[in-house]
Amino acid sequence: MQDAPARRSHSDETPGSTMDIDEAPPAAGGGTMAPTSTGSTVPSSMPSTTGKSYASGNTGTTESARHCSEDRSSTESASASELPSNMTAPKLGSAGGNLPKGSSLPMYFGVAESNGRRNYMQDRHLLIEDFQPSKEADLKERCPEVRSLLGVFDGHKRSEPAETAARRLPELLSREKAIFGPAKQTSSDEVFAAIKRTFQTLDDEILKEATSCDIADCQFGGSTAVIALRIGHVMYIAHCGDSGAVMACTSYDLHFPLRLTTDHKPNRADEHARIQAANGNIDEKHNRVVSEPKPHNGRVTLLSMSRCLGDPQFKENDKDVVDCTPEMRRVELQPGDFAIVLASDGLWDVLSDTEVVTILQKVRDQQEAIDGKTPKLGAEALVQQSLRKGTADNVTAVVLMINWPES
Template sequence: MGICISCSASARKIQDGNENAMFFGKNIDLSGVQSFGSLYSKAGSKGLNQDSAILYQGYGVGDASLCGVFDGHGKNGHIVSEMVKNHLPALLQSQMQALEQFTLVTKSDGEKNYDDKTDTESKPSKNFKKWEDALCNAFRVMDKEIKLQQDLDCSCSGTTAVIALRQGKDLYIANLGDSRAILGTMTENGIKGIQLTTDLKPGVPSESERIRACNGRVFALEQEKHIQRVWLPHELLPGLAMSRAFGDFVLKDHGIIAVPDVSHRCLTSEDQFIVLATDGVWDVLTNNEVASIVWEAKTAEEAARTVTETAIATWKTKYPASKIDDCTVVCLFFSSL
């Protein structure tokens, strides 16, 4: 698949003396990472770091890059996020290959290929449909693979996922849960963070409507009125704080789905980078704050680490009585458009 860096709770640490801070490399010279992006993860104060992340350069075809963050939750959330990190990129690639093969067959029967260059006006929408199908299929298969693990109880464990694929000027995003993607765009007033995904939480009207239509319950506990959670029809369990996820099979008949929200953006010369991060970052930093930190970083490698450590420090001052959430960040820079 090309150059890859990835992170999880089991990978090696940076030599900075901090046992929670992690930066990871695999089969590459880490100095080369600076040319296109960085990732960094740091455990909060809840115990084992359940986040994972990945960053590929040369993914699939030509100039494509793929990045993603996965925020595990529940007893086995760290295992689920690791599984998704390890398997989802290959599943996506296989789904794309299957679709390409299908379009070649249908084209031979007289139908137009997704990429028929004579159909220039409709080409963007057809490309998006192809990627949307591949992403949704890959997520569906991934969820089935998790469920088939005989020695892994994921009834109340799972992970979010947000992945971004950049191919030339096209940026495709697939979001599952409450991690987030933003775009760093240069404006006349400086760098701005544009949110690319919706935080898919139970409080989103369309999400709660689906859950309640499946007899799931959505409400906040008295002691945390600001957090809407998903509950079984007749039990005060499990209290999931997101509306879509891999795993969490006890709620899959009650409105929790593994279908990603897929979107597309055509990049311009003003667009500088994309940042993906788990909700521990967005709970304490705004989109513009994150974009500014990344833009002011001295190197691409330093960007993800600085955002992560700023988020951890902000947790300590903003919510001193709360347990700090795990924080994971991936930065992908657009060196040329």
């Protein structure tokens, strides 16, 4: 573990890789229709996995973005121009909830998403403001600190892998004693290990689902994953693929982004070496991982990510050329950290980290106080700006905002 400079945080690996695959159009029923406004409500304690899009204002205790990991310069204001006529507005709604008992640091979250230019939706997300252990955790003693769990999952080829990830990940993680045990008796390494076990089990389940279905040529695809687990004043960020996370910080009235993830791509030096060590093939020109030829027709599959959940054609014969192991980071929150954004690559492809922080700061400044509406408005603004900037992909933004008590 290495502490990041000037921050009380550390990672269990070198920051890194994201993956993204060349998507084939999904089979019928694999996604949602073009987004429209909705006022549906989701229970605050349950993940949203239906493919519907919500902009929630729940309380909880809780330039492309490929660079600029800590841009501390001033930022420009986001454009307020109307969406292009060929773009669909974000699909928005609302959800309500109460601050979990024992919360000493109020947090609020919101989410918005849009199909973008596509007629299907393969992104999924989860929001659990009061994350509780399952009976299978068999806890004799539990730390009273509040837990919250957020996540974004970007499916490719089909929506099923992202759907399974959003549904099953909280169920699996809720069984882990290390997540809920007394803080003084649980180390960060144990939390990291619990998250890693959860990703591995989830990957196994998605691969089993892929091999048991009747989809031709195993075109089941896979999904990225980026999650944020809040335990009291500490955030654990884990990801595999190219869905990413950024923290919005303030210091001496300067608003700047702190990149919490780095995409898993085959041209990243450490990922490139790992793929080669696994006897994998890389299309260097197009920056893609290449699968083994299919025995019946010699065809190959290209994947623009070096890590993900699923994608059985890259994990045959125990080669695991494409890995599911998440990179993880622990961040102790401190005054000045006012927001965390989890988003699919449909947002990061067109917005820089600096632009994201600028938009959130502008939204926050327009509100009298941070409450359940603020992150909802922030998520909507991020998705709207992604559409204005021409994103062609599905885009999902989950925003968490922190309401620090006045000192």
